[in-house]
Amino acid sequence: MKKIIVTLFSVMMIFLSSCGSTAEVSNVAQTTEKSSSVKEIKSEKDLYKGAGLVIAVTAPEVRNGGKGESWMPQFFQDSITGNLAKYSKMTVLDRANEDLTKAEQELGETGFYTEENAVQLGQMTNAQYAVFGSITALSSSYELNFRAIDITTNEIKAAYNDRAGSKEIEDGTTVRAIITELLDGLGIGLSEKEKAQLAKTDKKSLNATKSLAKGAAAEKADNLIEALAFYAEAQKDSSTSKEARISMSKMLDGSFSGSDISDLKAKAKYGEEQKEKWEKILKDLAGYVAKNNVILVYDFSNIKTELSSDNKSVKLTGLPGAKLVFNRHTVLVAKQVMTEWEKTKTNKANEYWTRTVNTNNLRSISKNVWEGFYYISGGDGTLEYGLYDNTDYRIKKGEIRLYTGNNADFNVKPQNRYFDETQFQPIEMTVNLSDLPDDSTFEFRPIQWEYGSLGNVTFMTLEEYNEWAKDQ
Incomplete structure (x- = not known):
């Protein structure tokens, strides 16, 4: 009996031990699974971002380029700098960095770095990595080459080589492709959210x-x-x-900033330079305002017809019509220039040269330029338009005098305010029925802007204007 009890006790202990082991294995499995899940979540949050590294982004060199490409080096440099700073924890040296500016002045007369002087660049800026690039203008596209180099080993960590058209450069497509290659090559991990962000413009x-x-x-x-x-x-x-x-x-800025104000020769030379600069600014401002200050918005899509009492002619009315709208951007530029000129002119330290500045360019635009922007708000002119059939034959020509709305002033308004303050003016034309071809459609179109003090006027359909105004 005693032996049986012992045997039963042994069996119970083995059973309990077995259950404990199963529970333990189950717990371990759950813990491992949970740990793995935590690890995955942690890896997403704790992606390597290049913390502790210093990278210098240089302006790419333009080859075979002209005036049309002169803006590209700074555009690419700033775009790459901004994105590297946004998506990594590296210290990114940009154009404002004093060491980078000094290195640029000392390493080459062209103002562009090359991979050959990468080591010197690193010594002068304390950077471990550097981005170099070149933009080669071809007949109808550009060849782009960008490299991220480990300065300490001269190893190329990332490379981008491709061709792109002007559109791909301007709309940011090329920049996104370059950034993707640089980040991948440098081992900068991106979260899914960051990848989605980078994919958008x-x-x-x-x-x-x-x-x-x-x-x-x-x-x-x-x-x-x-x-x-x-x-x-x-x-x-x-x-x-x-x-x-x-x-x-x-x-x-028109203030004299010489180290020695008593140096009369330096002061006289400075005054001549400022006089020349401001006369050019005022002359160019006059031309810029005359060319860009007003937009003529038109929509003649709805044509109303009215037969004459003798049934021999028809009165056609194009609705909603046309109107003149100020370009807020031009008003803003004019305001900023004029405000700075007034500050410069009223500064007694500048009196010796400001009183000699020829301001006829402004007076020729308006008698009242100093008191406000009368010269861009008091103008008017005549819109010449035509009635065309579906073969592009002009049936008849007409004209209408248009006026701007409320005067522009130093309180620059939102673009939609300039639009709303002026009403559309419908255009009208009476045409003999005999002049209208049978079985033909017809439409109104603007021809040209004539006379008036507004100078050039930019023509936009209502649809074109609404699209343009989104960015204003």
Whole structure:
């Protein structure tokens, strides 16, 4: 009996031990599975981002290029810099970095770095990596080459080689492709959310970066008003607004900054330079305003017909019609230039040269330019339009006088306010029925803008204007 009890006890212990082992295995499996899940989640959050590394992004060299490509080096440099800073934890040296600027001045007269002086660049900037590039203009496209190099080993970590058209460069497609290659080559892991972000284009930021680069290129070419117009565009986005504002202010600053104000020769030379600069600015501003200040928006899609009492003619009315709309961007550029000129002119330290500046270019546009923007708000002119059949034959020509809405002033308004303040004016034309071909459709079209003080006027359909106004 005692032996039986012992045997039963042994069996029970083995059973309990077996159950314990099963529970333990089950718990271990659950723990392992949970641990694996945590590890996966952690790996997504803890992707390698290049923390502790310093990378210098240099401006790519343009080969075979001309004026049309002069903005591209800064555009690519800024775009690559911004994206590397956004998607990694590396210290990214950009154009504003003093060491990089100094290295640029010392390493080459062209202002472009090459892979041959990578080691020197690293020594001067304390960078372990550097991005070099070249843009070669071909007959109808560009050959793009970008490299990310480990300066310490001269090893190429990432490379991008491809061709692209102007459209792919301007719309950001090429930049996204380059950034993808650089990040992959540098081992910078991206989360799924970041990959989705990178795949999209931030149109506003892209256009601002492009405008800033084009402004700098125009300034270097001494196209000052063109530069100011691009800088004004770049102020629309927070990523570029500060640099654009500083660049614009430096361009228009008329204060003498010599180390010795008593140096009369230096002061006299400075005064001559400022006089020449401001006369050019005012002349160019006059031309820019005359060319870009007003948009003629038209829509004649709805034609109303009314037969005469003798049934021999028909009165045609094109609706909603046409109207003149101020270009907010032009008003903004004019305001900024005029505000800086007033500040410069009223500064007594500048009196010795400002009083000699020829301002006839402004007076020729308006008698009242100093008190406001009368010269871009008081103009009017005549729109010439035609009635065409479906064979493009012009049946008859007509004209209508258009006026701008409320006067523009120093309080620059939103673009939609300028649009809303002016009403469409319908166009009308009476045509003999005998002049209208049988079984033919007809439509109104604008022909040209004539007379008036507005100078050139930009024509846009209502659909074109609405698309354009989205970015204003």
